[in-house]
Amino acid sequence: MPLSILGMGTALPKTTITQDEALQFAQLLVEDYPELVDSLQRLYPKTTIKQRHVIHKPEFLRSLLGDQKVAEETTKVLVTNGGPGTSSRLKMIDKAAGPLSEEAARNALEEAGLQPEDVTHLVTVSSTVGSAPGFDSALIQRLGLSPHVHRTNIGLMMCQAAMNGLRVANAFASSETDAVVLMVALEICSAHYDLVPMPKKLITNAIFSDGAAALVGTSRPSSDWQVDLNCGYLIHNERDNLRVAFGDQGLDIRLSTKVPELIEKTLGDWTKKWLNQTDLDISDIRSWAIHPGGPKILEAAATSLGLSRSDLDDSWDVLSEVGNMSSPTVMFVLDKLRKRKAELPCVAIAFGPGLTIEASLIGKAAAESIKGHPKDAAA
Numbered sequence: 001m002p003l004s005i006l007g008m009g010t011a012l013p014k015t016t017i018t019q020d021e022a023l024q025f026a027q028l029l030v031e032d033y034p035e036l037v038d039s040l041q042r043l044y045p046k047t048t049i050k051q052r053h054v055i056h057k058p059e060f061l062r063s064l065l066g067d068q069k070v071a072e073e074t075t076k077v078l079v080t081n082g083g084p085g086t087s088s089r090l091k092m093i094d095k096a097a098g099p100l101s102e103e104a105a106r107n108a109l110e111e112a113g114l115q116p117e118d119v120t121h122l123v124t125v126s127s128t129v130g131s132a133p134g135f136d137s138a139l140i141q142r143l144g145l146s147p148h149v150h151r152t153n154i155g156l157m158m159c160q161a162a163m164n165g166l167r168v169a170n171a172f173a174s175s176e177t178d179a180v181v182l183m184v185a186l187e188i189c190s191a192h193y194d195l196v197p198m199p200k201k202l203i204t205n206a207i208f209s210d211g212a213a214a215l216v217g218t219s220r221p222s223s224d225w226q227v228d229l230n231c232g233y234l235i236h237n238e239r240d241n242l243r244v245a246f247g248d249q250g251l252d253i254r255l256s257t258k259v260p261e262l263i264e265k266t267l268g269d270w271t272k273k274w275l276n277q278t279d280l281d282i283s284d285i286r287s288w289a290i291h292p293g294g295p296k297i298l299e300a301a302a303t304s305l306g307l308s309r310s311d312l313d314d315s316w317d318v319l320s321e322v323g324n325m326s327s328p329t330v331m332f333v334l335d336k337l338r339k340r341k342a343e344l345p346c347v348a349i350a351f352g353p354g355l356t357i358e359a360s361l362i363g364k365a366a367a368e369s370i371k372g373h374p375k376d377a378a379a
Contacts, residue, residue, distance in 0.1 A: 003173035004223035008335040009107025012053040028075040030197040052209035052323035054190040055096040083195040089250040093188040097135035102142045108214035116143040125165040125185035160352030161327035167230040173219040186212040187326040192250035209323035213331035224366035260300035268304035286343035291330040291350035292319035
């Protein structure tokens with residue numbers, strides 16, 4: 001049987017930074033580049049983000065934002081040497097990853113009414129963690145999972161990665177009758193903040209944040225939120241528009257301004273063909289969990305799918321409340337939909353390097369059992 005989602009949980013670092021404060025810090029880094037200062041002042045308000053959660057100590061952020069002398073001295077050093085090297089950044093992530101992923105996982109297990117010892121499969125997702133043993137091993141120890149738990153780790157797939165994790169979780173549930181699958185997506189994007197003033201890095205610095213999300217499910221059909229179908233699509237010859245690799249100063253993310261255009265051009269037609277496999281149309285989908293990669297991403301997705309802005313209210317709300325955490329973000333949207341008992345079926349979609357689209361159809365069987373087939377009802 002497909003994966004039935006029994007519980008979801010989220011977790012955020014305690015430190016928050018408003019988008020106005022983030023703009024203030026970003027301007028310190030580029031104060032010798034007037035054209036970049038102007039770009040930042042236009043960019044940050046357009047993100048629609050109100051605040052973001054980060055792992056950094058609030059005292060450090062307050063000193064940069066409140067003491068001009070400290071700020072000038074610190075940012076001068078940071079810009080000159082590019083900031084901490086990759087090794088230092090990864091150590092920072094390792095320290096934060098365990099507690100954050102544990103909190104999300106425990107919240108998911110609690111909602112599901114399951115104990116850690118019930119988990120048979122653990123799927124972990126992260127593009128910002130870069131060590132082994134990673135937070136999956138730490139999670140096994142912190143939660144008290146069985147040392148025999150089946151582990152699968154998904155890395156460097158960025159914002160789409162939780163959808164790949166959901167695909168793997170669904171495969172385990174579909175193939176093993178007694179499977180209890182825990183999937184945890186965690187990203188510490190702020191540790192990879194790019195401190196070198198480059199125009200192409202302004203957008204990533206303006207939108208990315210930190211967080212974790214978890215999902216637990218079983219092969220037993222005990223939830224309306226059942227994963228019916230997973231599918232992905234690689235847009236050919238567009239790999240240079242979104243690339244990710246580890247560099248000397250952490251994760252190097254190259255995000256082209258063409259990405260929203262490509263999504264608008266491709267997403268609607270592809271989604272229609274994909275849904276037709278299950279005899280559904282886009283109009284049959286009652287709720288949408290679209291990864292809020294940024295305002296232009298959401299606008300492009302809505303236009304391509306023929307949706308209104310209000311159809312994506314949950315995605316817009318997550319973007320405003322916590323920014324773009326990369327892989328966990330679409331799960332935050334899905335969690336909102338579940339908690340407010342959104343109408344089914346639901347489609348979840350995220351985008352990643354390649355350029356790729358990953359999608360899941362959720363709750364089709366439940367919708368049909370309540371209302372009959374959507375097409376039949378319309379007739």
